[in-house]
Amino acid sequence: MSNLSAQSSSQSRFDSLQTIVARKPKTVESPKDEKGNLIKVSELYGSSVFSLKQMQQKLPSDIYKRLVQTTQAGKKLDQEVATVVAHAVKEWALEHGVTHFCHWFQPQTGSTAEKHDSFLTLDSNNNAIERFSGSQLIQSEPDASSFPSGGMRTTFEARGYTAWDPTSPIFISDSGTTKTLCIPSVFISYHGDALDEKTGLLRSNEVLSERACKLLHVIGDQDAKIVTATLGPEQEYFLIDRSQYALRPDLISTGRTLVGARPPKGQQLEDHYFGSIPARVLAFMADFEFELVKLGVPVKTRHNEVAPMQFETAPIFEEANVAIDHNQITMETIRRVARKHDFEALLHEKPFAGINGSGKHNNWSMSITSAGSELQGVNLLDPGKTPHQNLRFLLFLSATLKGVHKHAGLLRAGIASPGNDHRLGANEAPPAIISVFLGNMLDNMLNEIEKDTHKSLNYQEAVIKLGVSKLPTVMKDNTDRNRTSPFAFTGNKFEFRAVGASVSCAFPVTLVNCAVADGISEVTAMLEAKMKTAKSKEEAIFDVIKEVIKETKAIRFEGNNYSDAWVTEAEKRGLPHLRTTPEALHEIISEKSKKLLTGLGVFSDEEVKSRFHIRIENYNKRLLIEGECLLMMVETQILPACYQYSTVLAEGIAASKAAGVNAPQTEVLAKLNQVIGAAQGELKKFERTLEAIKSLSNEEEAAKKIASELKPLMDALRVQCDLLENMVADNFWPLPKYREMLLLS
Ligand code: ADP
Ligand code: MG
Numbered sequence: 001m002s003n004l005s006a007q008s009s010s011q012s013r014f015d016s017l018q019t020i021v022a023r024k025p026k027t028v029e030s031p032k033d034e035k036g037n038l039i040k041v042s043e044l045y046g047s048s049v050f051s052l053k054q055m056q057q058k059l060p061s062d063i064y065k066r067l068v069q070t071t072q073a074g075k076k077l078d079q080e081v082a083t084v085v086a087h088a089v090k091e092w093a094l095e096h097g098v099t100h101f102c103h104w105f106q107p108q109t110g111s112t113a114e115k116h117d118s119f120l121t122l123d124s125n126n127n128a129i130e131r132f133s134g135s136q137l138i139q140s141e142p143d144a145s146s147f148p149s150g151g152m153r154t155t156f157e158a159r160g161y162t163a164w165d166p167t168s169p170i171f172i173s174d175s176g177t178t179k180t181l182c183i184p185s186v187f188i189s190y191h192g193d194a195l196d197e198k199t200g201l202l203r204s205n206e207v208l209s210e211r212a213c214k215l216l217h218v219i220g221d222q223d224a225k226i227v228t229a230t231l232g233p234e235q236e237y238f239l240i241d242r243s244q245y246a247l248r249p250d251l252i253s254t255g256r257t258l259v260g261a262r263p264p265k266g267q268q269l270e271d272h273y274f275g276s277i278p279a280r281v282l283a284f285m286a287d288f289e290f291e292l293v294k295l296g297v298p299v300k301t302r303h304n305e306v307a308p309m310q311f312e313t314a315p316i317f318e319e320a321n322v323a324i325d326h327n328q329i330t331m332e333t334i335r336r337v338a339r340k341h342d343f344e345a346l347l348h349e350k351p352f353a354g355i356n357g358s359g360k361h362n363n364w365s366m367s368i369t370s371a372g373s374e375l376q377g378v379n380l381l382d383p384g385k386t387p388h389q390n391l392r393f394l395l396f397l398s399a400t401l402k403g404v405h406k407h408a409g410l411l412r413a414g415i416a417s418p419g420n421d422h423r424l425g426a427n428e429a430p431p432a433i434i435s436v437f438l439g440n441m442l443d444n445m446l447n448e449i450e451k452d453t454h455k456s457l458n459y460q461e462a463v464i465k466l467g468v469s470k471l472p473t474v475m476k477d478n479t480d481r482n483r484t485s486p487f488a489f490t491g492n493k494f495e496f497r498a499v500g501a502s503v504s505c506a507f508p509v510t511l512v513n514c515a516v517a518d519g520i521s522e523v524t525a526m527l528e529a530k531m532k533t534a535k536s537k538e539e540a541i542f543d544v545i546k547e548v549i550k551e552t553k554a555i556r557f558e559g560n561n562y563s564d565a566w567v568t569e570a571e572k573r574g575l576p577h578l579r580t581t582p583e584a585l586h587e588i589i590s591e592k593s594k595k596l597l598t599g600l601g602v603f604s605d606e607e608v609k610s611r612f613h614i615r616i617e618n619y620n621k622r623l624l625i626e627g628e629c630l631l632m633m634v635e636t637q638i639l640p641a642c643y644q645y646s647t648v649l650a651e652g653i654a655a656s657k658a659a660g661v662n663a664p665q666t667e668v669l670a671k672l673n674q675v676i677g678a679a680q681g682e683l684k685k686f687e688r689t690l691e692a693i694k695s696l697s698n699e700e701e702a703a704k705k706i707a708s709e710l711k712p713l714m715d716a717l718r719v720q721c722d723l724l725e726n727m728v729a730d731n732f733w734p735l736p737k738y739r740e741m742l743l744l745s
Pocket of ligand 2: 495
């Protein structure tokens with residue numbers, strides 16, 4: 001009887017292993033045109049996008065011009081233009097076999113939302129026709145009551161609007177069976193409050209542009225009209241086989257494993273990083289990349305990551321708003337296409353304990369995107385060729401340092417999430433302290449400038465002495481990288497590395513934009529004051545840079561961010577160290593942050609508060625789901641497996657005794673029962689605390705208790721479960737093990 005029950009508990013696990021061993025890579029069709037001829041990826045690029053080029057071809061030229069003008073000015077579209085555009089979009093969509101359209105938006109849930117409507121309408125004679133009007137293009141009214149608003153909407157005014165964001169291209173999403181026209185949109189309440197991730201981002205882009213242009217004008221770059229934040233998000237993810245995913249309730253409901261003993265071979269051998277990509281995975285990658293290319297997402301890089309079964313995809317950078325939409329599309333496409341290849345993609349920050357987690361390095365910079373001169377396209381964080389260009393670079397670099405230094409706590413809050421709590425401060429991710437890495441060469445130069453030993457020199461001599469004039473050649477060779485820094489300068493951009501893999505980049509980037517916009521404003525004010533007395537503009541700029549370098553020294557750190565020494569040092573420097581999500585989130589509603597965000601006009605007071613509340617609520621919900629899930633797994637899977645095995649051992653002992661021989665299993669059984677007892681003890685404490693927290697009505701209090709009480713108890717319970725996994729006979733264990741999930745495919 002015991003044999004039968006042992007079989008039933010682990011049979012599905014063994015079946016899944018057989019399934020995996022028999023899997024073959026799926027064939028992936030190379031892109032072809034309508035006639036079936038092979039085409040290049042560059043020809044496939046953007047074929048499912050109603051791009052500017054499409055618009056130029058399909059729209060009357062005056063309408064096209066007006067559309068582009070409104071887009072660039074960020075103004076509302078007028079009805080006449082909308083009507084013509086809607087017609088052209090509809091015709092294009094119908095040609096591609098599209099049946100439905102939707103406003104595609106980003107409520108603060110981390111993912112995207114859409115409500116589909118068919119083009120099908122009945123005209124006055126009851127004839128079926130396809131229709132898509134200008135107002136349907138511009139605006140829609142989904143039922144907003146089921147999206148988080150953080151207290152901004154009472155139910156009686158639950159209406160929300162989505163409005164077309166013409167700065168991000170319309171695209172066709174193809175599920176394989178049906179095609180939908182997706183119109184990137186913002187999502188706002190009846191009173192105009194931002195209910196989504198995009199509205200704040202667009203506002204922050206605008207204010208960054210305005211402040212950066214002002215500074216450029218002050219230093220003599222009069223032609224700059226628009227400055228755009230640019231973004232290249234590198235996306236990390238894990239893959240596991242679908243058949244194993246199906247057997248892990250924790251992965252299904254929380255995205256991470258809540259239990260699981262460390263495998264004998266993890267990433268110690270470091271043989272996976274940049275190693276050759278397994279054939280099944282490569283087929284999956286090729287497949288999702290073709291899909292992304294069609295959608296105009298410029299995917300560029302693919303490789304293995306540090307952990308087994310961990311991978312990365314990175315695009316060519318784009319303007320932040322489009323890059324963020326594209327990253328959302330990337331995450332959705334990865335998930336969907338993975339299933340086609342019998343994988344499940346795990347985008348969680350820490351799917352497996354003791355093994356590298358997943359982040360999303362946000363490569364960020366600022367570019368002049370509108371100027372009637374050679375300023376067009378200039379990357380403000382790229383050193384140039386002339387002393388003027390290099391001073392400009394150092395000035396914008398200083399402004400960035402200033403912003404990050406002043407708002408380090410808020411930037412930390414922007415990346416706070418339950419998943420990221422497992423990464424930040426753990427061994428493979430930057431700690432929960434924001435600091436900036438500049439690299440040896442730049443760091444030395446700033447130190448020289450700060451020391452001011454060249455005070456006797458005039459500005460031009462100083463520039464030469466300090467190497468400011470030969471920045472670019474030195475920078476090009478600058479290969480030193482500090483992988484431990486959360487905010488690292490990498491030659492011509494900053495890399496905000498602490499962002500979690502599963503989240504939208506919108507909020508973190510909004511906050512970086514705001515912090516830097518503030519830094520730029522302060523630098524501009526300093527410069528304007530200095531210019532009144534300085535001998536020359538250049539002297540004044542140089543003086544400001546010098547001052548900012550001194551003032552922001554605390555935020556710069558070139559050493560190992562993972563070391564304990566840094567934690568102590570950072571505390572000495574007065575840098576905020578916010579270990580948990582609830583702690584960090586309070587930074588959003590600090591007086592300093594509120595002043596920044598409302599002062600720049602990016603969020604109203606209400607919107608700031610709602611962002612805090614939504615995140616606290618989300619933290620609680622996720623952690624309570626984890627708690628419930630762990631409880632269920634321990635009670636219905638793990639302990640039953642242990643009892644079964646202990647029964648078998650007991651039966652064996654009884655049989656041995658009856659036969660009059662030694663029963664060496666006695667020792668094993670005693671030890672097993674002891675750990676089972678310990679697990680039961682932890683389970684009781686855990687369950688009691690979980691119930692107590694569930695009954696709390698104050699969300700902030702609940703969040704605090706979850707972080708300080710529930711999480712340690714979850715960890716303690718897990719320790720016992722993982723001990724049991726290594727004690728119970730393998731053929732009794734119901735859950736796919738780490739070694740199987742990570743080292744198979
Ligand atoms: P590395 O991190 O090794 O320098 P890359 O140069 O390939 O790697 O860049 C990593 C990411 O940074 C890519 O997505 C790239 O497009 C992006 N990137 C490069 N330049 C910029 C920029 N000016 N602004 C934003 N992202 C950028
Ligand atoms: Mg990188």
